[in-house]
Amino acid sequence: MAKGRGARRGRATTTAAVLAGAVTAALAAGCTSGGDPADDGRAASRGPSRGTAQTTASVLAVKIDNAPAARPHTGLEAADVVYVEPVEGGLSRLMAVYATQFPAAVGPVRSARESDLELLAQFWRPTLAFSGAQGKLKPLLKDAPLRAASPDQERDGYFREPGRAAPHNLYVRPHRLMPSAPGADALTTGFRYGAAPAGGRAEHTHTVRYPAARFTFTWSDSRDGWLVAMDGRASAPQPAPATVVVQYVTVRESAFRDFLGNNSPYTETVGSGRATVLRDGRAHDVAWKRPSATQGTSFTQADGAPVNFARGQVWVVFAQAPGKG
16 A cells, blocks of 8 residues: 555545536536435335436535444434444544434534545535544535535534533534425435345344444344444444445545544545445345445446335445455
């Protein structure tokens, strides 16, 4: 893996190029609605995707602390999509995306990362709630096709919880950042919802491990979802996403480091690879593809047929693809 200054400059240039392309495509395209995640499941429904009909609907994305001291989380169960990302020290962080409903508060809120910009470019000018960012990342955030809503920009939208120790005590009030939830049309993820795909294998429990974190998803008939345990512990309220995606991606070094000098991992979400989709107590080995940063991600079976997700919350766990580390 290249570690010199030239490699780091190249990666920063790549990010800038991705953002420039995202800005151009966003101004020219907008979003279209091709279905509702809350469809009745009788027919496959494609989630909204970018097209020619412009809309001002934009999601709220919140960066959420996932260190053990940050749990239990607040407002996580109301998210439409939760992305799990690797960060420094082998730990994890969450990005919760809200479109159909806003909870009263979400948190604890933590800082943004470089790969968040690529991930968020699939949405039309999303609002990103985060606690701050490394100095060199701030210009990229400023130029990205999103609304940065940190406490510096939106002081009235945040509060400190006195019963928790810093830095795990910062929370955001979504209704102070946006007047209302934008609705399902803002979820331009590329996901499809409908009847379960054929095949797969029965699977009651599935665990994803990071170097210093792990997630276990256990199927619950009573909740009609996958109970989430983090580092072996469940929290209350316990999320139970209807669909869990373990998406195998390239996780490489970024151009940035934390205050301790640890490199911040960059999760590449544009490209293609393999994934495991968990729904209805079964596991399906599928392929994923995201052609560009301004597009959502499609999931297909071996014969090319699209994979439908179950109605309800979706968790996407980014894991290092074998042989890519």
